Amino acid sequence: MSPEVRTNMNIKPYRTALALPGLRSLLLVAVLARIPLTATGVTLTFHVLLDLDGTYAAAGLVGAAITVGAAIGGPLLGRLVDRRGLRPVLMLTGLAEAVFWTTAPSLAYPLLLPAAFVAGSLALPIFSVVRQSIAALAPEDQRRPAYALDSMSVELSFMIGPALAVALVTAISAQTTMYLVGAGIVAAGAALWLLNPPIRGAAEPVGPRRRVPRREWLTPRLLAVLALSTAATLVLGGTDVAVVAVLRASGEIGWTGVVLACWAVASLVGGFAYGAVHRSLSPLALTAALALCTIPVGLGGAHWWLLCLALIPAGALCAPTIAASADAVSRLAPAEVRGEAMGLHGSAVTVGIAIGAPLAGAVIDARTPLWGFVVTGALGVLVTLAVLPVELRRRRTADTPLPTTTPTEHELTTTTH
Structure with a gap:
């Protein structure tokens, strides 16, 4: 088989997905809209440090307030999308973002902290809304490349947003x-409002929504996927901090941007490969592989280029793991509650990052930078082992053949007559 044929085979799933009506414009708006959102953490940190003369701990508390608010508000906003539609939620959150970012620069720290929590709980739900819309636009057999594209667009946003904020x-x-970031977020909400992507597929129920009790859809398997999402981003948050610690300890802190860029590029390549393969990979397997590949990263050595090489296997699993978990949630949640389910997925991702970074920092302070990779990776492995029985139970149920009965003579006679 020629290389040209192999290449065509690899990109065919993407061509098919991008040919779906509305998906191309959704992904384009998504990557642009996420850039200001990814810049919020760095921007607020600099504001507290430079404008308010605060400490790193004070800046961390503001970030934590936004994170906790987002983790609580995500599912609630998703539920509101399910019940009231997308545009009312975008208007509500867009207004909240406008109020926060126009007033936050002038707030004293004691007021900034609770305002950050409220802003986080009413943050523009771009990440969850885009994933919900992908499930509406793409049939189940085409969602893998669509979510892979979405995951790669997230990587691009995180590569651009924080760096642009620092500049x-x-x-x-x-x-x-802060004013520019706020304007960007409000503009992102307006763009999504104008686009108004569907939150229900063509064959899914519209109009009055059927109330689906949580016990019917918040199943052990869905909870397992959410736990895996938290574990994956815990590993990623810990890796981010550990990379900085390793380079600082070796006196090569100036290479941090290059190493993190290498990590992100590996994630982009892995995301592309995940969307191109014909066989689905489970979030459990991908999370376990990500965690296992993270544990030995610190052994790559003190030089920045060795760290780049050591990060490639784990980096290549970042985007596929997040894409697989989003795909799994879209399949497990009924259309009537998909917004709430995607909100829970977003909260799980947020909580993982919020736990992983400070956990790795505490471990590094107590031991050495190497242990930041080891501990967060090991925790990821433990979570996968904890949810393994749920996956094994599902597979046993799927493999169990339906009982067959042999018709009795009376049944045959009744059927004949």
Whole structure:
């Protein structure tokens, strides 16, 4: 088989997915809309440090307030999308974002902290809404490449957003950057409002929604997928901090951007490969592989280029793991509650990052940078082992043949007559 034929085979799933009506424009708006959202953490950190003369701990508390608010508000906003539709939620959250980012630069720290929590709980739900819309636009057999594209677009946003925020803070000021980031978020909400992507598929129920009790859809298997999502991002959050610690300890902190970029590129390549394969990979297997590949990263050595090489296997599993978990949630949740389910998925991802970064930092402070990779990776493995019985039970149920009965003579006679 020629390389050209193999290439065509690899990109065919993407061509098919991008040919779906509305998906191309949704992904384009998504990657642009997420850039200001990914810049919020860095921007607020610089604001607290430079404008308010605060400490890193104080800046961390503001970030934690937004994170906790987002984890609580995500499922609630998703439920509101399910019941009231997308545009009312976008108007509500867009207004909340506008109020926060226009007033936050002038708030004293004691007021900024609770305001950050409220802003987090009413944050623009771009991540969950885009994933919900993908499930509406793409049939189940085409969702894997669609979610792979979405996961790769997230990587691109995280590569651009924080770096752009740092450049703006350096060139202008932290306070002005806050206004620009806020304007970008409000513009993102307006763009999504104008696009108004569907949240229900063509064959899915519309109009008055059937109330689906949580006990019917919040099953052990869905809870397992959410746990795996938390474990995966816990590993990623810990890796982020551990990379900085390793390079700082070796006196190569200036190479941090290059190493993190290498990690992100590996994730993009892995995401592309995941969407191109014809066989689905379970979130359990991908999360376990990600965690196992993270544990030995610190053994790559003190030099930045060795760390880049050591990060490639784990990096290649980042985007596929997040894409697989989003795909699994879209399949397990009924259409009537998919917004709430995607909100829970977003909360699980947020909580994982919120736990992983400080956990790795505490471990590194107590031991060495290597242990940041080891502990977060080991925790990821433990979570996969904890949810393994759920997966094994599902497979046993799927493999159990339906009982067959032999018709009796009376049944045959009744059927004949």
